[in-house]
Amino acid sequence: MFNFLTTFLSSFLGESVTKFLHETGFANLFSHEGGYKYLVMIAVGCFFLYLAIKHKFEPMLLVPIGFGILIGNIPMVAGHAIGIYEEGSVLNILYYGVVKGVYPPLIFLGVGAMTDFSSLLSNPKLMLVGAAAQIGIFAAYIGALALGFPANEAGSIAIIGGADGPTAIFLTSRLAPQFMGAIAICAYSYMALVPVIQPPIMRLLTTKKERVIKMKPARVVSSTEKILFPIIAFLLTTFIVPDAIPLLGMLFLGNLLKECGVVKRLAVTASNQLIDIVTILIGLTVGASTQASVFLTPKTLGIFVLGALSFIVATMGGVLFVKFMNLFLKEGNKINPLIGNAGVSAVPAAARVSQDQGVKYDRTNYLLMHAMGPNVAGVVGSAVAAGILLSFLG
Amino acid sequence: MVSVLQMGAESILKNDPYGLYVALISVTVVLSALIVLFFLIWGFGRLMVRSAAAPRKEGKVSMSSMLKKEDGVNAELIAAIGLALKLDGVERHDKESEVITLNKVARVYSPWSSKIHGLTHEPSRR
Numbered sequence: 001m002f003n004f005l006t007t008f009l010s011s012f013l014g015e016s017v018t019k020f021l022h023e024t025g026f027a028n029l030f031s032h033e034g035g036y037k038y039l040v041m042i043a044v045g046c047f048f049l050y051l052a053i054k055h056k057f058e059p060m061l062l063v064p065i066g067f068g069i070l071i072g073n074i075p076m077v078a079g080h081a082i083g084i085y086e087e088g089s090v091l092n093i094l095y096y097g098v099v100k101g102v103y104p105p106l107i108f109l110g111v112g113a114m115t116d117f118s119s120l121l122s123n124p125k126l127m128l129v130g131a132a133a134q135i136g137i138f139a140a141y142i143g144a145l146a147l148g149f150p151a152n153e154a155g156s157i158a159i160i161g162g163a164d165g166p167t168a169i170f171l172t173s174r175l176a177p178q179f180m181g182a183i184a185i186c187a188y189s190y191m192a193l194v195p196v197i198q199p200p201i202m203r204l205l206t207t208k209k210e211r212v213i214k215m216k217p218a219r220v221v222s223s224t225e226k227i228l229f230p231i232i233a234f235l236l237t238t239f240i241v242p243d244a245i246p247l248l249g250m251l252f253l254g255n256l257l258k259e260c261g262v263v264k265r266l267a268v269t270a271s272n273q274l275i276d277i278v279t280i281l282i283g284l285t286v287g288a289s290t291q292a293s294v295f296l297t298p299k300t301l302g303i304f305v306l307g308a309l310s311f312i313v314a315t316m317g318g319v320l321f322v323k324f325m326n327l328f329l330k331e332g333n334k335i336n337p338l339i340g341n342a343g344v345s346a347v348p349a350a351a352r353v354s355q356d357q358g359v360k361y362d363r364t365n366y367l368l369m370h371a372m373g374p375n376v377a378g379v380v381g382s383a384v385a386a387g388i389l390l391s392f393l394g
Numbered sequence: 395m396v397s398v399l400q401m402g403a404e405s406i407l408k409n410d411p412y413g414l415y416v417a418l419i420s421v422t423v424v425l426s427a428l429i430v431l432f433f434l435i436w437g438f439g440r441l442m443v444r445s446a447a448a449p450r451k452e453g454k455v456s457m458s459s460m461l462k463k464e465d466g467v468n469a470e471l472i473a474a475i476g477l478a479l480k481l482d483g484v485e486r487h488d489k490e491s492e493v494i495t496l497n498k499v500a501r502v503y504s505p506w507s508s509k510i511h512g513l514t515h516e517p518s519r520r
Contacts, residue, residue, distance in 0.1 A: 126433040138417035151407040151416075224444050232438075233431055240427045377428065384427050388420045388509035392406055 028075035035048040037292035038073045045069030045287065050194065058192035058349065061165065065188055068287020084346040086286045096182060101173040102281040105250040106168035109258045110275025111166075111347065111379065112230070112254025113267045118328050119373040121225050123219035125325065126335070126370070130377025131247035132321030133343025134385045136161030136314025140306050141389075147302055152176050157303050160187045162382030163194070163309025163344035169282070170247060171386045174394050186307040188286070194349040195356070197308075198315050198341045202286040202357055205319045206337045210326075213336040225260065230255040237384055242394070244387025251383065311344070318343030318374065324354050335370075342371040345378035 021027055029035040048066030052059040071091070072084055084091040097103040106169045110294040120126055137158045144154035156176040160183060168187040172180050190197065229250035238245050257267040289295075320342035328332045338357045354371035410416055 060419045077460065121435055121439060127428045127432040127435070128425075131425045134424050135421060138413075138421050139419075142413045142417055145407070145411070145413040151404065151413070154413065219439075219443065221439075222446065225438065225442055228438070229435065235436065236431055237427055237452060240423065240430075288466060380431075381424055381428060384424050388423050392416050392420070 002009035004254060010039055024076050025074050025076060026037055028077060032075060034292070034296075036077060037296045038075045040296065041069055041073040041125070041290060041292045044290075045073065048189075048287075058188070060279060060281055061188050062192055064283025065185065067285040069185075069290050070249045070287075072288030072291050073080055073368075083291070084285065084295075085207075085291065087255040091285065091288055094281055095289060097278075098184075098282060098285050098289070099173055099177055101170045101246065103278050104170035104173075105246045106278045107166040107275060108247050108250040108383075110253040110266075110272075111258075111271050111279070112236075112251040112273070113147060113258045115225065115251075115255055115258075115376050115379070116372070117229055117255065117376055118221045119164060119218055119369050120376050123370070123373055126339075126373030127370070127377045128325065128337075128376035129318055129321055129340055129343045130363075130379075130381045131343075132344075133314045133318035133340070133363050133374070133378055134162065134381045135317035136310045136312070136344070137382070137385050139313040140310030144306050146190060147304070147306070149299075153391045155393040156183055157306050158310060159183075159382070159386055159389065160190065160307035161314045161344070162378070162381065162385060163187070163311060163314065163350070164347040164382045165191060166282070167247060167345070167382050167386045171272055174390055178294075179299070179303065181286065181291075182303045183293050183307075184286040189347065190307055190311045191346045193354055194344075194346050196309060198350065199357055200348065200352050201312060201315045202319055202338055202341050203351075205316060206322070207339050208361065210323070210337050212365060213334050213355070214362075215336055215339075215367070216333065218369060223261070226259040227256070230259065233380065237380065241384050241387035241391065243390040244383045245388065247383040248380070251379065283308040286378075291302045314344045316324070336365070336367055341375060342373075342375040343381070343383045345375065345377045346370065347375050347379060350377040350378070 011079040018137065022031075023191045024040055033036075045066045045068075048062045050059040052062035052066060076082055078086065081087070081089040082091075083089060086092055088203050118120065137233035141154050143159045145151065146237045149157060152175040153298060156168075156172040157180055159171045162168065165184065165187045169180070169184050176183070195322075234248055234252040237248050253392075254267075254270050257263050257270055319337050321343070322335050322337040322340035326337070336358060339354045341349075342354050344350050351371035357364065358365045358367035406416060
């Protein structure tokens with residue numbers, strides 16, 4: 001029996017079978033040092049899928065990312081041009097769009113084509129709330145430097161506070177591509193967890209009386225204003241921060257396609273098929289880039305802690321700034337501070353949180369449309385902030 | 395001394411180890427960009443509201459300005475007109491077209507009304 005086994009193993013067939021067995025995921029899991037990390041990441045991927053499917057937390061993002069994590073964490077032998085970090089593999093080619101920052105501007109084109117700036121145009125002071133919430137980005141920058149991260153990595157980590165996945169990916173591709181997986185996953189995770197993270201902070205910083213403030217209904221915005229806004233806003237913001245051109249250019253182009261009314265087909269494509277395709281690609285490749293060997297490091301933990309800090313400070317910044325504005329506003333013109341959280345650019349999740357909280361304290365108080373103002377201002381603000389960080393640290 | 399314009403991340407870190415200057419400048423730039431945008435939108439919005447409220451040259455008067463002239467902006471009246479128009483659009487299907495489209499009545503099969511079960515094949519003699 002033993003002789004038969006040794007003869008079989010030394011034969012061509014035996015060698016082939018042994019080689020195959022050594023290349024299976026199971027063999028690699030146990031033969032690699034730290035192979036358990038792959039299992040940890042697979043569990044994380046499954047958890048993302050659970051959150052998306054069972055609890056409907058940002059399923060459009062978490063389903064592709066969660067499955068991408070599973071794809072990226074099958075232990076395998078390098079050299080078969082399969083893995084995302086292997087030159088010429090299919091995943092590597094798709095990942096090119098993330099590494100070179102191609103996908104984020106395309107996502108912004110779709111976001112622009114889906115965004116209605118009416119609430120912001122009818123009440124432009126909400127723009128300032130969007131600006132105030134960006135303070136989280138710079139607080140996290142200081143925090144990351146204090147923890148010993150180099151300046152470029154600190155800049156990439158800080159942008160998580162903008163709560164804008166595409167912006168975080170765009171900036172990281174320029175400043176710290178080695179942290180792409182960690183920063184993208186962190187940004188998208190916190191975006192998905194907006195309904196969990198923000199409400200306690202909002203309640204902590206507001207009084208019962210403030211939470212039931214009813215805001216004046218928004219005025220009707222003319223189509224001329226809607227058409228001119230993307231052109232004026234693009235020219236103004238990019239003349240100040242040219243590094244934000246790829247993001248803001250696409251955002252405002254998308255919005256112009258929607259508002260001008262003469263290119264309906266382009267607007268529909270940008271806001272449906274295009275953004276869907278790019279969302280699948282970006283989610284899948286970002287998820288697959290979290291290979292356990294490069295993802296599970298102490299620095300990743302630091303990124304997650306700083307990302308949470310950044311997010312919390314951004315939410316606090318928005319809410320407190322509304323309270324500050326209310327000191328100068330007349331009775332009847334006051335702003336409900338529950339829309340301050342929407343200054344982060346998680347559109348429309350943050351605005352939905354404002355609505356849910358508002359209705360909780362007064363069933364007739366609908367804050368959604370008011371919250372969309374700082375929410376879309378947050379998108380512009382975080383893109384401007386990314387441009388500034390890029391111009392300083394790039 | 396390296397010019398600020400030529401500084402990379404490392405030289406920025408040397409000159410600003412705690413990141414305070416970068417943070418301060420960045421916050422100022424973001425705020426000022428959005429404040430300028432706010433003033434532009436605010437000014438433009440006022441201009442648009444004023445032009446919409448102004449009576450047209452040909453003697454045509456906009457609905458909003460007409461309401462304003464007579465008894466101030468009556469939001470409830472506007473809401474009522476809006477609701478009436480909406481209801482008119484939504485409930486239009488209640489009007490019958492007066493075209494009969496019923497061509498055939500298909501009776502559903504039931505053993506209770508079936509002839510097969512009501513008649514015997516051959517009457518039995520006693």
